[in-house]
Amino acid sequence: MDHIKRPSLSGLTGKRHSSRDRSKDDAAKGKQKRADSPLIHGQQANGAPSPASRPAKAASTMSIVIESPPNIFFGTxxxxxxxxxxxxxxxxxxEPEVTLQTFTMQLLATITxxxxVAKDCPExxxxxxxxxxxTFxxxxxxxxxxxHSFPFSYLLPGHLPASTQxxxxxxxxxxxxxATTRPxxxxxxEEITFRHPLPLSRAxxxxxxxxxxxxxPPTNLTAHVTMSPTIYPIGESTVLMKLAGVTEKHEDHQQRWRLRKMSWRLEETEKMVSPACPRHAGKVGGEGRGIAHEDVxxxxxxxxxxGWKSDFDDGNIEMEFRIRPSGHVRPLCDVDSPTGLSVTHSLVIELxxxxxxxWTKRPGVATPSGAARVLRAQFQVVVTERAGLGISWDEEQPPMYEDVPASPPLYPQSTAPERSTSTSHPHTAGSATPAVARAAAAMNGSGDMTPVVSAMGATQRPPMERRGVTTEYDGPPLYSPSVVPQAVPALNMGGLNDALPRDEDLEDIDLGESMRRPGPPSHRNSAS
Known part of the structure; x- marks a missing residue:
């Protein structure tokens, strides 16, 4: 077995990265070929774009600054x-300068x-x-x-539908x-364009x-529901419901309805009429028509x-619950657009x-009859944005000239009240007492008090002193019983003056010793 040699990995180490080495060699060859070849159109030798191929920098740019508060329509x-x-x-x-030939801005409403009707038709x-x-x-x-700034303003009509997606x-x-520049x-x-979204909302x-x-029907049950007509996308609303006619009493027994389950559901209904362009009007039966779609x-x-209270003696069932949109759903506000888009909301209650x-004697022991019913009621609600502390623009502006109410009547242009120099005193005018009349006549013999009044008015007024400061008094006399403004009406005592005792009769009247109040001893001695 010695003549069999195991293959070693030393021979494979040079081939492990053969593909990577080939890619490097190909890249190097390609770079050398590009360096030897003439320049490609729009590129320099180092691969950077040539100045001629760079996009031209715009001569002018546009931006917008909104000065008014958010566009909110208050009310329906x-x-x-x-x-x-x-x-x-x-x-x-x-650039140093640009000449504009036209400069306009449009407010556009787009319905998508x-x-x-036709899937691939943009119209x-x-x-x-x-x-x-x-037109600026x-x-x-x-x-x-x-x-350069160009101001603009516009009163958005209140009937426009709010922005909806x-x-x-x-x-x-x-x-x-x-804006179009002069060539x-x-x-x-060159044409300069600018596009800015403008959201509108209603509260x-x-x-x-x-x-x-x-x-x-056919039962005697009636539901009385009290709720707010509007709800908000974020928040909850309280609903009060009273179910009447629950108990029907007879001589020896009574029939009644017991509430087993209650559920509520807040639904949003969206309707859209897709219009057809003139080319595809034949699909919907003519121009001006469209296909209606509905989504709930x-x-x-x-x-x-x-969670409710049942009173079978009075025959009522009362409950209170809260409704609100779910957190993972973005509700739309109510919209009714003449273009065919409408959004409505409803509250559905099922009982x-x-x-x-x-038995009448034992009302606490009830026997089910086996009959059951599902009562369903639907109520229209409006989903709207919160108005907050905002008010309409016509309530913020100051009143116009034609809106200013009539002013109160002007006071007559009169000077300071003149001092009276009349010869008659308020108590002497009309039916004055004889004693006062005789005293007035005795002053100058003819009843004329003018010299007396003039003398009193011509007297020098005393200065007023206070804390060491002397001030000249410039008011009316300190004491002048005869100087009375003319605006003060004369007193008319009528017949009461005749019933009063005269001055000369006062000496003859004896009140009696019992009615006289005792004075000091010195006074009694001097009187005696």
Missing amino acids: PTQSTGALFSGQLRIAVV ARKP CAKKTTELFKW ITDPKTLRAGD GMLGNLEYHLDAR TPSKGA LMPAPEKNSLRVF RPLGQMELKE VVAEEWA
């Missing part, structure tokens, strides 16, 4: 006043059908409508190097800006709860077998009740 399409949209379209010029799958157009320049305009169709809004001897005309303001009634998907559901009877 018939009540919303729209949303203000404003911003600035900027052009950054790289996921199931078009059947997508339709674009122009809503508004801005009407004549050629030269722009120097730098940034559904299973059957999409509804999107975007801005499309285009030069070195290069031709309904919180509304009072809605009460609904459902009747389930559950957003959330729950099944309950307890399984079983009939049983019991």
